[in-house]
Amino acid sequence: MATYTRDELETMIQEVGLRVTDHRLLVLGSVARQRKPITVYDLIETLRKKEDIDQATVYRNLNSLHEMGLIRRLDFNHGHAHYELETGRPSHQIVCGKCETIEKIEGISIDDSIKKMIKKSKKFKQISTHSIEIYGVCKNCA
Amino acid sequence: MATYTRDELETMIQEVGLRVTDHRLLVLGSVARQRKPITVYDLIETLRKKEDIDQATVYRNLNSLHEMGLIRRLDFNHGHAHYELETGRPSHQIVCGKCETIEKIEGISIDDSIKKMIKKSKKFKQISTHSIEIYGVCKNCA
DNA sequence: TATTTTTTGCGAAATATTTGCAAGAAGAAC
DNA sequence: GTTCTTCTTGCAAATATTTCGCAAAAAATA
Numbered sequence: 390m391a392t393y394t395r396d397e398l399e400t401m402i403q404e405v406g407l408r409v410t411d412h413r414l415l416v417l418g419s420v421a422r423q424r425k426p427i428t429v430y431d432l433i434e435t436l437r438k439k440e441d442i443d444q445a446t447v448y449r450n451l452n453s454l455h456e457m458g459l460i461r462r463l464d465f466n467h468g469h470a471h472y473e474l475e476t477g478r479p480s481h482q483i484v485c486g487k488c489e490t491i492e493k494i495e496g497i498s499i500d501d502s503i504k505k506m507i508k509k510s511k512k513f514k515q516i517s518t519h520s521i522e523i524y525g526v527c528k529n530c531a
Numbered sequence: 532m533a534t535y536t537r538d539e540l541e542t543m544i545q546e547v548g549l550r551v552t553d554h555r556l557l558v559l560g561s562v563a564r565q566r567k568p569i570t571v572y573d574l575i576e577t578l579r580k581k582e583d584i585d586q587a588t589v590y591r592n593l594n595s596l597h598e599m600g601l602i603r604r605l606d607f608n609h610g611h612a613h614y615e616l617e618t619g620r621p622s623h624q625i626v627c628g629k630c631e632t633i634e635k636i637e638g639i640s641i642d643d644s645i646k647k648m649i650k651k652s653k654k655f656k657q658i659s660t661h662s663i664e665i666y667g668v669c670k671n672c673a
Numbered sequence: 674t675a676t677t678t679t680t681t682g683c684g685a686a687a688t689a690t691t692t693g694c695a696a697g698a699a700g701a702a703c
Numbered sequence: 704g705t706t707c708t709t710c711t712t713g714c715a716a717a718t719a720t721t722t723c724g725c726a727a728a729a730a731a732t733a
Contacts, residue, residue: 464606494648516667523657
């Protein structure tokens with residue numbers, strides 16, 4: 390989605406109280422750079438082209454970054470997680486139920502409906518941000 | 532969600548062109564009976580109290596029933612799938628990002644926004660139904 | 674620089690799901 | 704009902720994804 394300088398990434402990591410390490414910078418920077426949510430598998434592939442980094446390290450960094458709210462985790466029913474930068478803005482995508490096509494849809498807000506849902510909820514008072522996955526069948530598979 | 536007679540379940544299965552077997556009836560009936568999406572693990576537990584059924588059989592039936600559109604698969608970022616009956620009506624739930632609490636929210640439509648999103652999409656012409664997972668932190672975890 | 678805490682690599686383990694294969698059951702045709 | 708074909712099942716083993724234990728290395732702090 391966006392490219393950040395090393396300094397900017399460092400600041401992001403410091404602000405949430407995590408230690409700044411080369412590997413953590415790499416993981417965050419790489420997730421931030423994608424236009425679409427990236428799978429852990431692809432992320433590891435991508436990172437390994439440049440750096441020697443263990444898969445456990447990638448998983449651990451994804452978890453810590455997610456826990457501290459810097460990245461967002463999405464599933465899409467594919468049996469493996471996808472990650473994207475947490476922008477604070479909701480994220481909407483349409484997902485093909487047959488192949489693994491994902492399309493990000495921007496510019497349409499459902500914030501009002503979300504507010505209504507939270508009002509209806511008994512277990513949630515508020516949510517920070519939300520993401521929506523709409524499942525369908527893409528043109529190719531149809 | 533709802534209880535169906537054996538005959539009704541049989542008809543549902545026949546209409547999508549799958550063979551009617553005791554195990555398939557059990558799986559579909561059990562998924563249909565839940566008020567909330569059920570995990571495969573819980574489903575197997577539940578079924579095994581009454582019947583001798585192999586986990587592979589449960590997985591294969593869930594897959595075939597899902598493929599034929601009788602049940603819906605949901606992930607919630609928990610690392611394992613949940614299933615619910617495919618009603619043709621959209622399904623909305625709020626999910627806690629810390630624990631595994633799920634709350635179904637009924638009665639709020641976002642169909643208009645979904646339509647707008649599909650209009651914006653390049654890869655999808657239409658979708659049959661959709662499900663939305665909103666992530667937040669529940670009162671307990673907050 | 675010394676100290677404390679976090680992170681990393683490595684291999685192994687845990688979890689979730691799928692698969693190959695032979696035997697058994699369902700549906701269709703006779 | 705019998706026969707034939709195709710689908711389904713059980714079982715065990717394989718895959719895929721993610722996590723964990725532990726010792727060594729690096730980051731933040733004093």
